[in-house]
């Protein structure tokens with residue numbers, strides 16, 4: 147099958163930096179696949195996501211290629227890929243009503259009238275389980291909780307029916323319970339909307355729960371990639387083993403009695 151997304155020997159150096167932030171990355175993403183990208187802070191996960199989304203800062207130096215083989219052209223934000231970031235604030239415009247933000251994404255790419263786009267927005271708010279979706283259309287981001295804002299951000303990201311959803315630590319700022327709900331929502335949407343997923347997280351347990359394959363980044367390099375169960379059960383790279391060994395399960399009940407930590 148032709149890959150949706152393909153990186154070949156991709157190296158990226160930020161402006162005014164001497165060391166590259168991504169080094170010789172080669173990977174393919176099949177349509178419909180769920181890929182998790184894991185690695186410690188500073189390993190290059192967000193840089194990879196932004197490079198795929200053509201969001202590199204001006205003056206970034208790149209070599210190698212990023213291509214979209216099954217599109218046969220360069221990818222467009224919105225209709226080919228949508229993005230959700232960690233900070234619920236940065237995903238939404240604080241002064242625009244929710245309905246406008248979600249409808250705008252649909253209107254722009256699907257060539258709809260405002261009225262049609264608003265109907266799409268309402269449908270999406272229902273899909274991401276926002277309570278009282280009709281009223282939500284007219285509300286502003288600050289009127290929602292962090293988890294609800296992430297749901298709305300997901301609705302906006304998928305409004306133009308992108309093939310690829312890139313979620314960069316989209317659940318990390320949320321508490322464990324809400325995080326689990328959002329992860330389930332992403333999982334459901336990816337399946338029902340037949341999307342491909344690139345899920346970025348530093349949480350290897352979350353990655354193995356959600357993804358078909360896991361890619362492990364370490365200091366700008368892709369050190370390991372393979373089926374999720376294999377990576378977890380039998381990591382080949384010492385760094386992946388280290389990630390597994392040091393993983394603290396977020397779902398572990400807090401030990402509040404007994405005194406000793």
Ligand SMILES: Nc1ncnc2c1ncn2[C@@H]1O[C@H](COP(=O)(O)OP(=O)(O)OP(=O)(O)O)[C@@H](O)[C@H]1O
Nearest residue numbers: 160163167186187188189190191192193194203348
């Ligand atoms: N705009 C930039 N200019 C220069 N260096 C940058 C820029 N953005 C990121 N970097 C550097 O690139 C490296 C990779 O950063 P990146 O944000 O991709 O890591 P990450 O794996 O997403 O980390 P985290 O888990 O903390 O989000 C880091 O050393 C970072 O300091």
Ligand code: NI
Nearest residue numbers: 191192193315
């Ligand atoms: Ni990051």
